[in-house]
Amino acid sequence: MDDLERELRALATWLDTPEVPDVTARVRSRLAAPAHRRRRWRYWLAAVLAALLVALLPPGRAAIADAVAGLLRFSGIVIDTTSAPMPPTGVPSPLPAQRPAAFHEAQRHLRFPIRVPAELGDPEQVLVADPDGTGAYRVVTLLYRGGALRLDAFDGHLEPVFQKQVSGPGVEWVQVHGDFAVWIGGPHELSYVDRTGTVRVATARLAAATLIWEDAGVSYRLEGDLTRDEAIGIAESLD
Template sequence: MTDRDDDLIDELRDLESWLAVPEPADQRVAVRERLSRKEIGRWRVWLAAAVAAVAVTVVAVEPARAAVVDAVASVLRIAGIEVERSNNAAPPQSSPSPLPSAGSVSLDVAKQKAPFPVRMPAALGPPERVELADPDDNGVPRVVSALYHGGAIRFDQFDGSAGAFLKQARDAQWVDMGGDMAIWLSGPHTLTYVDRTGAERTATARLATPTLIWEHGQVTYRLEGFTSLEEARVAALSLS
């Protein structure tokens, strides 16, 4: 070894006080931290991708939701109305009672008294009769009904936050109502009213004709009497 080599070694040793060389343990910690940050980054990317995939899936599945629900559920629900598929529904009595305390009023009075916006299908023209049913102590009705074509077509509306009707039917299917989901009952079915106390009023049970049921906002609608789904849909979409 030459004198020059010795001088170089001494100079390198002198540099030790100027350099902050981490201990091996510190290096391991630093490496772990870097790896952890990379791992978190990868998880964030994966999570974002997963969320995006779920969002796309939900959007894609939404139009098919009716078929999915239809395949797995025997009970279909729209706010305030429950439809149970049943092949053994007992036939209702032949002379059902009207809804509790039902009374005929003008459309203007119905709009004033109802606790929700009263709308009517413009496609059907002015109703021949408007009824208010099941009022509270202040006379505020729970259900507003409109009759057309000599009573062959009936249009009920009520606040969907409280249950009002039970139905038993052989055939019930989900249909799209311009963004709102609806239930179409294509055949005769048993209809029972549930009063303000939650009691089933079997005295009102009757055999109802084909019916379209849907909800918009806080109001649930029930349009009965059309044998064609398309005709019922046209009338339902003309609410004004």
């Protein structure tokens, strides 16, 4: 159980839980919810379990577990806190087969609807990337503020699509429309994970603060020079 103990302790360090509310009714309602909503709720249940186990660990075993961070997969994104990130060197390559597309053209080649945040309005540019054998693209990106602010969207049922390397404080659970999301408050290394599960090192770049959430089976990552509250406001304005 040592590995599980370490992973749960690492997850618990991201939680800010000054009070433990009675969530019985909410848990029961989630268990009766559609599958994609139950999947999101599992992350919250794992976090609560982590907090409880950490509180019950003997001091000696807790000291050992404190030395190791871990991995979290959330909405198709792997967040790795096992070591300090190294800033990418050189010029990162674009995502596989990435190209610009008109909004309506991009929509025709995606298996999920493109939703635009009302707080941002129409994007300045739309990019699509990584088509499958039928020509359906895996990722769509909406760019704003000259490309400094970006919203990536992809099917939340897919295997991991992005991998982030982060360290220290700045990774925390938040909520978007009452569902759980992850906020990474500072720069971190970001790489693309292709359809075979291989991390594309050539795509690695230093990403800005990021909010990750899932809605209606679609995963989103909003990245840019934003505060946590600004990012959540944008996420909750998706049309």
